[in-house]
Amino acid sequence: MSRQKLSQFALFSVAAVVVAIGGCRSSQSSQASTPATVDSSAQSQSDPESADRESTANTLAISAASPVAQAQQSESSATTQPHNTTPTVSRDGRVELANGRISFVPPPGFTAMTSEEIAFKFPRGNPPQYVYANERQSVSIAVTFSQSRVSPTELPKLKAAMEPLLERVIPGLQWRTRELVDINNTRWVRLEATSRAIDTDVRNDMYFTSFDGKMLGFNFNSTVEMDQAARADLLKSRDSIVVNQ
Numbered sequence: 001m002s003r004q005k006l007s008q009f010a011l012f013s014v015a016a017v018v019v020a021i022g023g024c025r026s027s028q029s030s031q032a033s034t035p036a037t038v039d040s041s042a043q044s045q046s047d048p049e050s051a052d053r054e055s056t057a058n059t060l061a062i063s064a065a066s067p068v069a070q071a072q073q074s075e076s077s078a079t080t081q082p083h084n085t086t087p088t089v090s091r092d093g094r095v096e097l098a099n100g101r102i103s104f105v106p107p108p109g110f111t112a113m114t115s116e117e118i119a120f121k122f123p124r125g126n127p128p129q130y131v132y133a134n135e136r137q138s139v140s141i142a143v144t145f146s147q148s149r150v151s152p153t154e155l156p157k158l159k160a161a162m163e164p165l166l167e168r169v170i171p172g173l174q175w176r177t178r179e180l181v182d183i184n185n186t187r188w189v190r191l192e193a194t195s196r197a198i199d200t201d202v203r204n205d206m207y208f209t210s211f212d213g214k215m216l217g218f219n220f221n222s223t224v225e226m227d228q229a230a231r232a233d234l235l236k237s238r239d240s241i242v243v244n245q
Helices: 003-022 050-063 066-078 115-121 154-168 223-239
Strands: 095-097 103-104 130-133 138-151 174-183 186-196 201-211 212-224
Touching: 066 201, 095 130, 115 130, 115 223, 138 223, 154 174, 154 201, 186 223, 201 223
Parallel strands: none
Antiparallel strands: 095 103, 130 138, 138 212, 174 186, 186 201, 201 212
């Protein structure tokens, strides 16, 4: 894999970590947070490619959390990203994004979070564009449109690049599932894990795919205490995802 591709994958990996795991907190918390970074001090000198990846990820983690970087990314994506379209909801409760090309059905009782609520729940880095959650916001589905370029054939490389980065960025990460899956004729990278977030233990069931040549991510997030009760509804919602390329 080229250094350019490693940089692109590292960027989204760090963004996914910061947003989906390290940056998530319950709505009741008001604790301050700092951006997660990759510790490359213990990197083996015998693996220059991995060392380069770690250095790149560390730099990107800091820049992704910068208010200036966030503003620049927001401005640059204003005319290129499909997340600027307003979501619509069909009669059967299906949420349609990107002019109807991406859709899914949230669990019963889930509603769209406001931009202010999203910023609070995901305080680190660049938050997802859309989040649907239960009333307590202890269970949520986050949708992220990334600027990072990736093609469908590169998904296995993306998976291989993201796994070690997630392990280094998130202390105490416990894997549940790491695989490639098909959902309604679309191939996804699935990375499911539990970890310690800002104020609680959480389970993140993350899915990444290629959409218009760029990264699309879904994260099904719940506190560990809500995991068993919410799991069936979240899996049903996941199985409803439809992507029209």
